[in-house]
Structure formats: structure tokens, C-alpha cells
Amino acid sequence: MSSPAQTYVLSIDQGTTSTRAVVFDHAGQTVASAQKEHTQHFPRAGWVEHDVVEIWANTREVITEALCRGELNSSQITSLGITNQRETTVIWDGATGEPIHRAIVWQDTRTQSLCDELATGNGADEPDTERFKERTGLPLATYFSGPKIRWILDHVDGAHQRAAAGELLFGTIDTWLVWNLTGGVSGGVHVTDVTNASRTLLMNIDTLDWNKDVCDAMGVPVEVLPRIASSSEVYAECSQESGLPGVPIAGILGDQHAATVGQACFGPGQGKNTYGTGNFMLINTGHEPVRNDKGLLTTLAYQFGDQKPVYALEGSIAVTGSLIQWLRDNLGIISEAAESETRAARVQDHGGAYVVPAFSGLFAPHWRSEARGVFVGLTSFVNADHICRASLESVAFQSAEVVEAMNASAPEDLTELKVDGGMVVNDLLMQFQADILGVDVVRPEVIETTALGAAYAAGLATGYWKSTAELVENWTEGQRWSPRMDKSERAQRLSEWKKAVTRAFDWVE
Ligand SMILES: Nc1ncnc2c1ncn2[C@@H]1O[C@H](COP(=O)(O)OP(=O)(O)O)[C@@H](O)[C@H]1O
Ligand SMILES: O=P(O)(O)OC[C@H](O)CO
Numbered sequence: 321m322s323s324p325a326q327t328y329v330l331s332i333d334q335g336t337t338s339t340r341a342v343v344f345d346h347a348g349q350t351v352a353s354a355q356k357e358h359t360q361h362f363p364r365a366g367w368v369e370h371d372v373v374e375i376w377a378n379t380r381e382v383i384t385e386a387l388c389r390g391e392l393n394s395s396q397i398t399s400l401g402i403t404n405q406r407e408t409t410v411i412w413d414g415a416t417g418e419p420i421h422r423a424i425v426w427q428d429t430r431t432q433s434l435c436d437e438l439a440t441g442n443g444a445d446e447p448d449t450e451r452f453k454e455r456t457g458l459p460l461a462t463y464f465s466g467p468k469i470r471w472i473l474d475h476v477d478g479a480h481q482r483a484a485a486g487e488l489l490f491g492t493i494d495t496w497l498v499w500n501l502t503g504g505v506s507g508g509v510h511v512t513d514v515t516n517a518s519r520t521l522l523m524n525i526d527t528l529d530w531n532k533d534v535c536d537a538m539g540v541p542v543e544v545l546p547r548i549a550s551s552s553e554v555y556a557e558c559s560q561e562s563g564l565p566g567v568p569i570a571g572i573l574g575d576q577h578a579a580t581v582g583q584a585c586f587g588p589g590q591g592k593n594t595y596g597t598g599n600f601m602l603i604n605t606g607h608e609p610v611r612n613d614k615g616l617l618t619t620l621a622y623q624f625g626d627q628k629p630v631y632a633l634e635g636s637i638a639v640t641g642s643l644i645q646w647l648r649d650n651l652g653i654i655s656e657a658a659e660s661e662t663r664a665a666r667v668q669d670h671g672g673a674y675v676v677p678a679f680s681g682l683f684a685p686h687w688r689s690e691a692r693g694v695f696v697g698l699t700s701f702v703n704a705d706h707i708c709r710a711s712l713e714s715v716a717f718q719s720a721e722v723v724e725a726m727n728a729s730a731p732e733d734l735t736e737l738k739v740d741g742g743m744v745v746n747d748l749l750m751q752f753q754a755d756i757l758g759v760d761v762v763r764p765e766v767i768e769t770t771a772l773g774a775a776y777a778a779g780l781a782t783g784y785w786k787s788t789a790e791l792v793e794n795w796t797e798g799q800r801w802s803p804r805m806d807k808s809e810r811a812q813r814l815s816e817w818k819k820a821v822t823r824a825f826d827w828v829e
């Protein structure tokens with residue numbers, strides 16, 4: 321609860337499974353919050369869609385709810401930060417505000433044949449996989465927005481012509497929310513930030529502009545693309561109808577970049593691992609983009625106003641928390657996510673079972689789109705408790721592979737891992753993560769780091785916070801897990817995991 325004289329920063333965290341509104345005070349503490357899940361649509365195997373009209377309605381609802389819970393009114397909100405699931409692609413009609421197709425979510429693999437086609441390069445001197453990687457820092461993969469935009473334009477009647485005529489607008493979810501918050505059809509602002517743009521496969525990672533020849537190769541007209549801005553500046557004010565009249569929108573960051581800011585990873589070599597629907601590890605690499613051949617992505621960490629951009633290396637894992645949802649919704653062996661821990665704790669170990677959740681192929685460090693999920697090591701001894709345990713272990717094993725790639729790419733090995741996200745309340749998972757990495761795992765006191773990072777970006781732009789030094793001060797350790805597993809067991813478990821992963825390869829012809 322607040323005193324009326326106090327002022328705050330509000331953050332919207334639009335994630336893959338839910339939308340949250342969180343109000344923060346100057347110490348970076350949560351004052352009030354609200355959250356709402358949205359429907360996951362799976363129209364075919366490998367397809368994942370969201371209804372962005374539902375997401376927009378949920379956004380307004382959680383804003384109202386959070387203000388109400390904190391007994392706040394909008395005049396106490398000095399600025400609004402937006403953070404979002406990245407890559408998820410929406411195209412809408414600028415005159416009506418109606419999406420022309422449900423949003424295609426980052427996990428969706430429908431663009432595989434398009435990516436294969438693009439990779440052939442149409443007989444050009446350099447293969448297009450190299451051209452895309454060189455310009456954008458990303459591999460040509462279904463994960464990113466560019467192929468999703470092209471798919472929608474190819475499959476909705478008349479969309480290519482309407483796009484070229486400037487009638488259609490593309491956005492990742494940040495762009496969709498800002499456009500609606502700032503008036504929609506009556507003057508909504510069409511903008512994104514460098515971190516979100518860096519996930520489209522269309523932005524030049526060096527110049528931070530849309531790359532014309534890459535857009536042409538992808539078949540995406542630049543007319544549909546939003547303006548690329550920094551991650552921290554006043555973009556526009558919220559409209560009268562938004563529930564936050566006159567509040568400046570002053571921060572936009574993709575969720576993983578926001579968590580990097582929320583964890584105060586402002587120096588080269590500092591990083592974090594977020595455990596949500598998927599897992600995403602980002603390590604700050606300073607002011608130059610670092611290319612990587614170990615399966616890590618070159619991406620933006622953040623750019624504050626007119627300061628130099630800060631880059632990161634990223635290890636993205638598609639399926640971690642969503643595996644726990646799958647145990648709940650598709651197998652029915654748990655009734656809520658937390659039960660994965662109670663069931664896993666009932667057995668001494670994994671019972672020989674491994675789960676490789678390659679539901680969207682495998683992302684970092686493998687980038688094997690033809691892989692699919694497998695359970696291996698099964699015997700009649702294995703029961704549902706072992707499957708829960710092996711599922712949680714798969715989350716830690718996948719992150720261990722990313723840490724291995726990070727260590728192979730950085731001058732020094734990681735000495736501890738900062739964590740956050742919805743899964744880090746799971747004690748058994750966090751202990752196993754420390755065990756399998758052989759380094760401490762550290763959780764901050766405030767685990768809403770994604771929302772906090774967007775609030776920081778907004779508050780820095782409006783002077784609520786004066787410098788990143790203030791934000792570093794706000795970071796406090798909540799809990800620490802130290803490794804208990806001996807070296808030989810760790811090596812054996814990792815080697816078995818790697819064997820299990822190979823069993824997932826080469827499934828889709
Ligand atoms: N106690 C728990 N144990 C394991 N997984 C959990 C637990 N609580 C939540 N999760 C998982 O965390 C994910 C939600 O995390 P969150 O950070 O909110 O995700 P997102 O930002 O991707 O929407 C869900 O996929 C859920 O299955
Ligand atoms: O919604 P999250 O937190 O799982 O994050 C999704 C990522 O941004 C996808 O790249």
C-alpha cells in the first residue's frame with residue numbers, strides 16, 4: 321500500500337503465458353501487481369498462436385487491477401515501461417486496428433520450409449544462411465519474426481499488396497501494445513526498440529537499422545516495419561482511453577533484455593539466466609557485437625537513449641517451463657506447476673530416465689530444427705515421479721549446455737549464475753542446476769526482474785532514477801544454492817544427457 325504523495329513506475333510484462341502489470345517504487349520493490357494468463361492456440365502440430373486482441377484486453381485489465389490493489393491512481397505513475405515475449409509476430413490493419421491473422425508465436429515451426437528455401441540463397445555468391453548471420457547476428461531459423469511476417473503475407477489474401485501500399489503494420493508485442501496504448505486507429509505510435517528489432521532477422525546488428533537487402537531476400541516490404549528507437553526514451557504518452565491518461569511510455573525492452581537490466585548486468589561479462597516458458601541466458605559483451613560459432617546469438621542487451629548500444633551473447637532454449645505445463649495439460653500427471661517439485665522429491669533420483677523436450681526442434685547450442693522430443697532410458701521401474709524429476713533436470717541440463725558454450729566463448733568461465741523467472745521458485749531445480757554446473761546459483765530478492773528492467777528503462781528516461789549506479793544499489797541477494805554433487809557424478813550425468821540429446825536428432829524428414 322502507498323501514501324498518496326509517493327510516485328511510482330509501472331511496468332507491463334507481456335510474456336508467453338501471461339501478462340503482468342507491476343508497480344515499482346524507487347527502491348525497486350514491488351508495490352502492487354496483477355497477472356492474467358491468455359489462451360495458447362495449437363492449431364496444428366508445431367504451430368503456436370496467440371490472440372492479440374485478448375492480450376490487449378488482458379493488458380488493460382491487469383493495469384486497472386494493479387492500480388486498484390495498490391490503491392493508486394494513474395497520476396502517481398510517472399512513466400510506463402513495456403517488456404514482452406520476443407519474436408512473436410502480429411500484422412494488423414492500420415485503419416481498423418484488426419489483426420489480419422492470429423499472432424504467430426516464437427515457438428512456432430511452420431516456417432521451416434521457408435527457412436530451408438531462403439538458405440539456398442537462389443544461386444547468389446554467398447549462401448543466405450551466412451548473409452543473414454553476418455548482417456543480423458542470427459541463424460536463419462523459424463524462431464525469428466522475419467519468416468513469420470513473410471508467412472502471414474503469403475497466406476492472407478491480398479496481404480502483400482496491402483503491405484506494400486502501407487496499409488498494414490507489423491509489430492512484435494511491444495509495438496502492438498504501444499500502438500494501442502497511444503490511441504490505436506486515432507494516431508497510435510508505430511515504434512519498437514533495438515532489442516526487439518534485433519530478434520526479427522531484419523535489423524542490421526551493426527547499424528541498428530532495417531537491412532534493406534535482408535528484408536528484400538525475406539520478401540518483407542519495409543513499409544510494414546515500425547521505427548526503431550532506443551530502449552529508454554519517451555516514445556509517446558498514453559491516450560485518455562488507455563487507463564493511464566498522459567503517462568509517458570519511456571521504456572521498451574524484449575523480456576530477456578529487460579531481465580538483464582533488472583538484474584543490473586551493466587558490465588561486460590555480467591549476465592543472467594531466466595527460467596520462464598523457455599530459458600534464456602544473456603551475457604553482456606560491451607559496446608561491440610561479438611559473433612559466435614558455438615550456437616549463441618549476437619543480440620542487443622539494451623540501449624539507453626542516445627548512449628552507445630550495449631550488446632550481449634544469448635543462449636536461447638525453447639522448452640523449459642512449457643514442459644512443466646505440458647506435464648500438467650497434456651499428460652495430466654500434475655495439476656499445477658509446483659507439484660512437479662513435490663512429485664520429483666518423492667524419488668531418490670531420475671531412475672535412469674531422460675526427457676529431451678525438443679518440441680520446437682532444439683535451439684541453443686544445437687539449432688536442430690528437425691529434432692523432436694524424446695523420453696529415453698525408460699524401464700518398468702520408471703514412474704510419473706521420475707518423469708517429473710527428469711523433466712526438471714532437463715531444464716538444468718539444457719542450461720548447462722548453454723553455459724558450456726558461453727565458457728567456450730568468453731575469456732573467463734562463469735563463476736556463479738544469476739537466475740530469475742517463474743521457475744526459480746522451484747528449489748529442487750535450483751539445487752540441481754548448481755549441482756550440474758558446479759557453480760553457485762543466485763536468486764535476487766526481487767524475482768520480477770523482467771518487469772523491473774522495463775521499469776528501470778522507463779524511470780531512467782524520465783529521471784525517476786538518475787543512473788545505473790542507483791540500480792546496482794537496488795540489487796540484493798535473496799537465496800543461493802551451492803553445488804553438492806561430486807565431479808565424477810556430474811561428468812557422468814552430463815555425458816548421459818548429451819547421449820539422450822542425440823536421440824532427438826534427425827526426426828523430421
Ligand atoms: N514451481 C514451479 N516449478 C516448475 N515450473 C514452474 C513453477 N512455477 C511456474 N513454473 C513454470 O514457469 C513458467 C512461467 O514462468 P514465467 O516467468 O511467468 O513465464 P513467461 O514469462 O514465459 O510467461 C510456466 O511455464 C510454468 O510451467
Ligand atoms: O515469455 P518468456 O519469458 O518465456 O520469453 C520468451 C522469449 O522472449 C522468446 O524469445
